[in-house]
Amino acid sequence: GENVEQHPSTLSVQEGDSAVIKCTYSDSASNYFPWYKQELGKGPQLIIDIRSNVGEKKDQRIAVTLNKTAKHFSLHITETQPEDSAVYFCAASLDKIIFGKGTRLHILP
Amino acid sequence: SAVISQKPSRDICQRGTSLTIQCQVDSQVTMMFWYRQQPGQSLTLIATANQGSEATYESGFVIDKFPISRPNLTFSTLTVSNMSPEDSSIYLCSVLGQASGGSTDTQYFGPGTRLTVL
Numbered sequence: 001g002e003n004v005e006q007h008p009s010t011l012s013v014q015e016g017d018s019a020v021i022k023c024t025y026s027d028s029a030s031n032y033f034p035w036y037k038q039e040l041g042k043g044p045q046l047i048i049d050i051r052s053n054v055g056e057k058k059d060q061r062i063a064v065t066l067n068k069t070a071k072h073f074s075l076h077i078t079e080t081q082p083e084d085s086a087v088y089f090c091a092a093s094l095d096k097i098i099f100g101k102g103t104r105l106h107i108l109p
Numbered sequence: 110s111a112v113i114s115q116k117p118s119r120d121i122c123q124r125g126t127s128l129t130i131q132c133q134v135d136s137q138v139t140m141m142f143w144y145r146q147q148p149g150q151s152l153t154l155i156a157t158a159n160q161g162s163e164a165t166y167e168s169g170f171v172i173d174k175f176p177i178s179r180p181n182l183t184f185s186t187l188t189v190s191n192m193s194p195e196d197s198s199i200y201l202c203s204v205l206g207q208a209s210g211g212s213t214d215t216q217y218f219g220p221g222t223r224l225t226v227l
Contacts, residue, residue, distance in 0.1 A: 034215070042221070043113075043219050045218070046216070049215065097216055099151045
């Protein structure tokens with residue numbers, strides 16, 4: 001079955017700098033790659049997603065890139081702000097969503 | 110996007126008892142799921158709640174321990190039976206819904222139920 005690896009497990013960046021989280025997947029048939037943000041005490045919130053027919057997608061300060069050949073995808077957050085501090089999960093899906101282990105992002109003042 | 114509510118938001122229970130968690134969605138959805146998230150961990154799918162038939166359980170999860178009901182397209186319950194401290198987790202309801210302006214389904218999560226078993 002599908003296996004999703006996510007790195008790093010923890011990431012600290014200065015406010016205003018960029019943050020990058022990387023994931024790899026094992027099943028080349030996976031065709032949908034969502035990213036979720038989970039704040040303390042809340043459920044995961046979808047922040048951006050990409051499908052396998054697209055290589056890059058951007059939504060304001062957030063972008064996701066997908067390399068199908070290498071089977072990896074990344075989340076890029078630019079101009080980070082304190083409210084970006086949270087746990088971020090990548091996921092890969094064909095018929096069911098498989099999640100990575102999460103990245104705890106700290107935005108330092 | 111679908112709006113999902115869960116009740117209770119949190120509970121503290123005694124070993125050996127059972128707790129039923131409710132999930133309500135503001136629109137009809139085809140697929141509903143239940144996940145478990147142990148402290149500091151990722152999300153693990155427990156089962157897919159099927160409307161009008163038995164739930165489909167993932168490996169490691171059984172109906173006797175986690176009975177699920179789904180009487181209609183907007184509501185589901187998950188029961189955690191004969192609880193032990195190892196069942197202390199966040200339990201999350203999730204649905205497939207259509208994103209605003211989108212043509213394909215996207216998975217959304219409820220706020221979760223934080224369960225502590227003593």
